[in-house]
Each structure stands twice: as structure tokens, then as C-alpha cells.
Amino acid sequence: MLPGRKESSDSTIKCTPFWPVNRGTLLNATIFWNVTPANLFIIMAGYLMGGFSTGYWLVRFRKQVDIRNYGSGGFGARNVSRLLGRSGFLITLAGDALKGAFIVWLARMLDFPPEVVGTVVVAVIMGHVWPVYLHFKGGKGIATALGAFCVLDYTIVLITALLSGLLYMLTRKFTNSWGATVLALPVITFVTGYPFYLIMVLSASITVILFAHRDNFNKELFSDKNNR
Numbered sequence: 001m002l003p004g005r006k007e008s009s010d011s012t013i014k015c016t017p018f019w020p021v022n023r024g025t026l027l028n029a030t031i032f033w034n035v036t037p038a039n040l041f042i043i044m045a046g047y048l049m050g051g052f053s054t055g056y057w058l059v060r061f062r063k064q065v066d067i068r069n070y071g072s073g074g075f076g077a078r079n080v081s082r083l084l085g086r087s088g089f090l091i092t093l094a095g096d097a098l099k100g101a102f103i104v105w106l107a108r109m110l111d112f113p114p115e116v117v118g119t120v121v122v123a124v125i126m127g128h129v130w131p132v133y134l135h136f137k138g139g140k141g142i143a144t145a146l147g148a149f150c151v152l153d154y155t156i157v158l159i160t161a162l163l164s165g166l167l168y169m170l171t172r173k174f175t176n177s178w179g180a181t182v183l184a185l186p187v188i189t190f191v192t193g194y195p196f197y198l199i200m201v202l203s204a205s206i207t208v209i210l211f212a213h214r215d216n217f218n219k220e221l222f223s224d225k226n227n228r
Contacts, residue, residue: 039113039116043123047132048127050100050127050131051128051131051132052099053075053138054075054092054099055080055088055092055096058084063084067079067080068137075092076092076139076140076143077089077096077143080092093143096139097146097150099128100124100143101148101150103124103148104120104121104147104152118152118197118198118201121148121201122201125141125144125148125205125208129209141205141208141209145205148205149205152201153198156189163181164178164180179213182206182210183206183210186199186202186203
């Protein structure tokens with residue numbers, strides 16, 4: 001049996017339901033996890049899987065060019081679509097979301113402790129934003145976070161979609177709408193009774209994503225000032 005893992009009396013792996021998350025279990029989870037080879041392995045696997053940039057390798061395969069030299073220079077679905085059209089957009093979006101979903105699903109199916117699963121969520125997002133394969137210059141992390149949180153707790157994704165959609169209808173500014181939403185999410189989840197552990201995972205993920213989008217916010221802010 002691997003260190004840091006649970007084993008049932010009949011020596012079979014016990015797998016908890018992974019969609020939605022069992023909040024009763026998370027209430028008893030601590031913020032810190034035991035440093036064991038198994039825990040470190042799944043967290044490192046999350047980071048390395050996050051570092052596999054779907055958009056970068058898709059453009060390399062189809063066009064034999066570096067996507068970083070085109071458009072915004074990003075690896076996201078929108079920039080990929082400038083070279084590969086709608087199919088490139090959809091494949092990149094799906095690939096980035098699925099890698100986040102898969103590694104979190106795997107960690108839960110292997111019955112790792114909730115605090116370790118949460119760290120895997122943050123690790124896969126960090127891997128996407130700072131991939132070791134591409135000299136730590138990666139994407140923005142939205143699609144990867146979407147996939148990871150769909151497995152961890154899909155209600156967080158629904159809250160984000162509904163609130164950002166409402167703000168967009170009022171402001172017609174996409175970046176500011178979802179930015180305000182994710183900033184409000186830790187407060188919303190705290191007030192509505194989500195466990196503290198899950199709020200910490202959410203807050204760490206939001207910090208990484210907002211940092212990756214800092215240039216987008218600056219552009220929209222300066223654009224607003226110039227239009228006044």
C-alpha cells in the first residue's frame with residue numbers, strides 16, 4: 001500500500017463519489033497534508049499535466065509554427081482560433097479543460113485525502129500558467145480551472161457562470177465581469193456555508209488566475225480611461 005493512502009478491510013481501494021464533492025468530508029479536512037511519496041507524486045503529476053499546453057502542441061502539429069509568434073502570443077483557445085479556426089478553438093478549450101478534470105478525478109478515485117485533492121487542483125492550474133516545458137511561460141488557466149472545479153464541486157462553476165453572465169449583461173465588459181465574480185467567490189462561498197478548506201483552495205486558484213490575467217485587466221482599464 002502506498003504511504004498516505006487508505007485501505008479497506010478487504011484490501012480494495014475505496015473510492016468516494018467525485019461529483020459533486022462530499023462536503024461533509026471536506027468539513028473535517030485540514031489545510032495541511034502529510035508529506036508522503038504518494039501525495040507528492042499526485043501533486044507533481046498535476047503540475048506536469050497542467051504544463052501540457054493543448055494549444056501550443058496543436059498548432060505545432062498542424063502548422064509547424066510557434067503560436068507564441070502570432071496574435072496575442074498566448075496558448076489559449078481564442079489565439080489558437082486565429083490560426084486554426086473554430087476546430088482549433090474547440091480542441092484547445094476541451095483539451096485544457098479535460099486535463100484539469102482528469103487529474104482531479106484520478107486523485108479522488110485513488111482516494112487521496114481531500115486536502116491533497118485540493119492541492120492537485122491548484123497544482124494543475126499552476127502547471128498551465130507556468131509550464132516547465134515552455135520555460136514557465138504558459139496560458140491563463142481559465143479552461144483548466146473550469147475542468148478541475150467541475151470535478152471538485154460543479155456548483156462553484158455554476159455560481160461563477162451565473163454571476164459573471166449577469167454582470168456582463170449589465171456592464172458589457174467580459175474581463176471586468178468575470179474578474180469581479182472570481183474576486184467575490186471566496187466571500188460568497190464563505191457566506192453560503194462552503195467548508196473553509198474548499199474556500200482556501202478556491203482562493204489560491206483565483207490568485208494564480210488573476211495574476212495570469214494582469215495584462216488583460218490593465219488593457220481594459222486603460223481602454224476605459226482613454227474612452228472617457
